[in-house]
Amino acid sequence: MSAATQELTMNYTSSQQELEDLVVARQKLETQLQENKIVQDEFDTLKEETKVYKLTGNVLLPVEQFEAKNNVEKRLEFITTEIKRCEENIKAKQIVLEKMRAEIIQAQGAQQSTHA
Numbered sequence: 303m304s305a306a307t308q309e310l311t312m313n314y315t316s317s318q319q320e321l322e323d324l325v326v327a328r329q330k331l332e333t334q335l336q337e338n339k340i341v342q343d344e345f346d347t348l349k350e351e352t353k354v355y356k357l358t359g360n361v362l363l364p365v366e367q368f369e370a371k372n373n374v375e376k377r378l379e380f381i382t383t384e385i386k387r388c389e390e391n392i393k394a395k396q397i398v399l400e401k402m403r404a405e406i407i408q409a410q411g412a413q414q415s416t417h418a
Contacts, residue, residue: 307409
C-alpha cells in the first residue's frame with residue numbers, strides 16, 4: 303500500500319469515527335426530545351392550580367406552571383433545531399466519506415495497474 307493510499311485510508315477511518323460520533327449525538331438528542339415530549343404531555347394533563355417544582359441541585363424549588371411549560375417548549379424547539387443541524391452534518395459527512403471511498407478505490411486501482 304502506498305503512502306498516499308495509506309493516508310487516504312487513515313483519513314477515511316477518522317471521518318468514519320466522526321460520522322459515528324454525529325450519529326451518537328443525534329441519538330442522544332432524540333432521547334432528550336422524547337423525554338421532553340413526555341414532560342409536555344404531563345403538563346397538558348395538569349390542572350391550572352397544580353403546583354410545579356423544579357429540581358435544582360438537591361432542592362425542589364417551586365416554579366410557575368406557565369413558566370415551566372414555556373421552558374419545556376423552548377427546550378423542545380432547541381432540541382429540534384439541534385437534531386436538524388446534526389442530520390445536516392451527518393449527510394455532509396456521508397458525502398465526504400463517499401468521495402474519500404472513491405479516491406481510495408481509484409488509488410488502489412492505480413497502484414495495482416502499476417504493479418501488474
